[in-house]
Amino acid sequence: MPSYSNNYVLYSLTHRWALGLEHWRFGKDDKREEMGFLKLNHLLYRYNGEDSQGNIYLHGGIGALKERSLYQAGIEGDWESRVLYTSLKHLEFHGGGLDRSMTQARLGISPKIAGYKELQTWFMVQGMVIRGVEDTLMITPMLRFFYHNVLWEVGSSTRGDWMLNLMVHY
């Protein structure tokens, strides 16, 4: 079992605001910490270039961990073209005796530019630290695929933990 998992359902109220529910699990077996959040994401700034797009998002959420209340707050930035992708994300989780943070960086390259409604493939690498859970850098090479409204990523960390991400846009 990987040392964390993250599931969420978000509804975009506008292109700037999204509201939803999120579940995080840090750690595994008897050391696992499971928490649920009511989540609000805000697109603070978007740069629309001719061949690229950049975004700055704010993350916020209130939740519960074993009947104790907690909150999360964070910031995320990304920049992508049709061949390059970079992102940096930092989240803080506090309250109810919990004191964690998660920092994630990603870099991706797409070897072939796909048209609309064609499969697009990305070679990516993710670096991640979860303070108090995985304090040393977890490196995860992965493949990302885009097809129509579905994005999925599969990878395995250098320690052998598998990773699967699935995102469907409706």
Place this chain on the structure above:
Amino acid sequence: MKKYLMVMMMLTAGGVMASDIEIKVNGMVCSMCAQGIEKKFSSEESVQKIDVNLDHKMVHLQTKNGQNIPDSTIKKLITEAGYQVVSIKRE
């Protein structure tokens, strides 16, 4: 008077035909961006057909016969989807 008649004739002619509109959009870098724009226009009553070309960053709209969609509505829908209109050309 002649001028007014000409203008009226042009408006009338424009009102009965379908029109093709080419919109150049900045920020469209993936199929999800394209889908978001397509979805915005698909709920627009006057629009018959939408084609998104990611390579040329163009959105092509074809309106229904006798209907039109003003530039202001096009700009509003694309901005609401999170992208930027660079130009609108009508044929």
